[in-house]
Amino acid sequence: MMAVTGWHALLYKETLRFWKVGFQTVGAPVLTALLYLMVFGHVLEDHVKVYGSVGYTAFLVPGLVMMSVLQNAFANSSSSIIQSKIMGNLVFVLLTPLSHWGWFFAYVGSSVIRGLAVGLGVFVVTMFFAMPSFVAPVWILVFALLGSAMLGTLGLIAGLWAEKFDQMAVFQNFLIMPMTFLSGVFYSIGSLPPFWQGVSHLNPFFYMIDGFRYGFFGVSDASPWLSLGIVGAAWLVVSAIAVHLLRIGYKIRG
């Protein structure tokens, strides 16, 4: 029988872990997003209109919120596992009856919680600068949950794979960061030349941000249903990989 008993304790521990250093894990990314909004919004507000009538600052807010959700969901699971591996305290979890499913639910769940907490923080501080509309709130929630789960799962894989902080930095700075930045956070891909539009459509992060933005404006570069299908399928694939790695104890059980 699958022993998932106790996963809620790991979820609680992982949530408490980031909450205890909330300035670093929630406050700092909120401030970073605010600085992006102030700089880019100030420079581009009077020069750029998106989807015909949406002001640039209002357009930017959902992108920044989603970017923060994704990056922090990734950071939560990846940093927790690599730190625990290097400090040796992962043994406290390894010695328990928790199943690989329990590990998965707890690490991904806590990443979702941190991603949503940061996203909410970014939204609250940026709404003083521009208040986007809420045309389809369900899509907002669906893509926020799916996007944070996707990045939390990727963080779990990265944490298991990396053996030192340097390897984690490679994963974060050469994969996650470029894919997030080049996914349409700061622009609509409709404004790109056809070749780069095509390239953007190969980036699954684009669909997360585009679908999330659809919930605010009711307009997007791709159909939200297509985005949901692609992001959902991508999450199932990375989840299958993560659960498999946990089941075989990849790099955590000798």
Added chain:
Amino acid sequence: MPAISFQSVSKTYPPSRQQRAQGKQGLRAVDEVSFQIEPGEFFGLLGPNGAGKTTLISMLAGLSRPTAGAISVHGFDVQRDYAEARRQLGIVPQELVFDPFFNVRESLRIQSGYFGIKNNEPWIDELLQSLGLADKATANMRQLSGGMKRRVLVAQALVHKPPVIVLDEPTAGVDVELRQTLWQFVARLNKEGSTVLLTTHYLEEAEALCSRIAMLKLGKVIALDRTSELLKSAASNVLRFKTDAMLPWAIAQHARITGRIVQLPAQNAHEVEQLLAAIREAGVAVEDVEMRKADLEDVFIDLMAGEQTPLEVAR
């Protein structure tokens, strides 16, 4: 049903890329180990560094997988029925690890939660009290001394009341007070029915606590018996004296030398006379000469030296 069962357990670590390039084989850390520990036993697992003790415990704990053989805890296979096997086990790891985000009580509550235990406060309070941690309950783990961190490791291992307790060198580098606190507490749990598996380099602790002992050398069990039988098997008594001078090599190679204290195996009065005569002839001045019974350390040294005992070599 045994509390712990090792059946033909082997563990081979594959060679590194560099070792493979040099044509080297992997390291066989544990080699066909088989023995059982009965419920309620206080069992000692002894051996020098690299003998395979920690590898064996890692496989028991599910931290690594055997290359061959089977391990079970109260009948639960540690691979197939890992969840039930781990519920039976409370393992105090050798390394002094801790989670710097939490205080002592939080660490114990979280560890209880991993085992699905809610409202474990009475037992957590008892553990804190018994291990001298009551006044440190709200202290962050980073603020604790090494000895206090070791106590928390013990408490974390016991938080789910496991019937089998595994202590992997729990007193390495800790002060006398903690040793006494720890052994009193563990002895109490043992009297109440818990099975204890202890690895230690402090052989006087093993001799005092363990009713049965296995000794490992290069991954193999080279002795497995009741402690009293192992002590009876010691071939000799021990001549003990102090000296400031260098002993002749023919004698020194069979001696245990700790600073000024020299201990030599000697079966009977005749051998004692021969040894003292040889020392006198070498011009070595000795003082505080005495005889004592061989202890577990003497047995250990004999066994680790190989088939021949030091006394036999001396002859």
